[in-house]
Amino acid sequence: MFVTKAAILASFATVVSGLFAVSSAQAGAPEDAVVAFNKSQAVRDALSNALATGLKTVGAPTAVRVGGSCGFAGCDEDFIVSQALSTQSVNATSASVWAIAKVNTALSFARAELVQSDVFTQSVTASEFVATPTEAQGDVRALMAFNLAPTVQAEIAALTDDGYTLVSSGAVFLNGQCGFAGCDERYVVVSALSRGGTNARTISVKAVVQVHAFGETEISLLPKDVL
Numbered sequence: 001m002f003v004t005k006a007a008i009l010a011s012f013a014t015v016v017s018g019l020f021a022v023s024s025a026q027a028g029a030p031e032d033a034v035v036a037f038n039k040s041q042a043v044r045d046a047l048s049n050a051l052a053t054g055l056k057t058v059g060a061p062t063a064v065r066v067g068g069s070c071g072f073a074g075c076d077e078d079f080i081v082s083q084a085l086s087t088q089s090v091n092a093t094s095a096s097v098w099a100i101a102k103v104n105t106a107l108s109f110a111r112a113e114l115v116q117s118d119v120f121t122q123s124v125t126a127s128e129f130v131a132t133p134t135e136a137q138g139d140v141r142a143l144m145a146f147n148l149a150p151t152v153q154a155e156i157a158a159l160t161d162d163g164y165t166l167v168s169s170g171a172v173f174l175n176g177q178c179g180f181a182g183c184d185e186r187y188v189v190v191s192a193l194s195r196g197g198t199n200a201r202t203i204s205v206k207a208v209v210q211v212h213a214f215g216e217t218e219i220s221l222l223p224k225d226v227l
Helices: 005-010 030-039 041-052 138-148 150-161
Strands: 056-071 074-086 093-104 109-115 127-130 165-179 182-195 201-211 217-221
Touching (some): 030 056, 030 109, 041 056, 041 093, 056 165, 056 182, 074 165, 074 182, 138 182, 138 217, 150 165, 150 182, 150 217, 165 201
Antiparallel strands (some): 056 201, 074 093, 093 165, 165 182
16 A cells, blocks of 8 residues: 555654754755754654664764755755664664655755654565675665666656656665675665756655665665655
């Protein structure tokens, strides 16, 4: 069963009502989404609960653009932001804390809304498989497989035919499991495309990509109405 955007909003653990000022050189940049993510009390609480179970943060939060629209009052940009966590042991278990960050470029404010990451795994379509070099890092393999997947290529081609231009692509960590033979990791990979004009719009092609320690990488396209 597909999960619609309305259902995702209804499933938020907490909605953060506070707005946070952002001051990056480029309004609406991913850095602004990360600022809102880091300042969100709901995100802090979720991270604190995760750390209490023995998980540790891995690197800095990652943000990728998934949508947005512009008008005379400026632009609203939507990002998904993820903080990866891991037990950092031989048989490591990895997880993440996720949020949707909304950045308003006219007011230079942003807010982050905590979301349960299982909405992605509940929404996937049929999978396809692409060979990727096992020596590459997980996020690199995920992005490579995404770009090579025929269904993804077809979706992007249809949008470019409709006047959209590819503006960004990125992979954000979802979860994973490691053992002596290596790690299986899951990412959400997104390509954002924009169409200009007075009422400019950004939409995205999204997929859950599972990178296996051995074998082909698995790509499952997400429905358009997820995020």
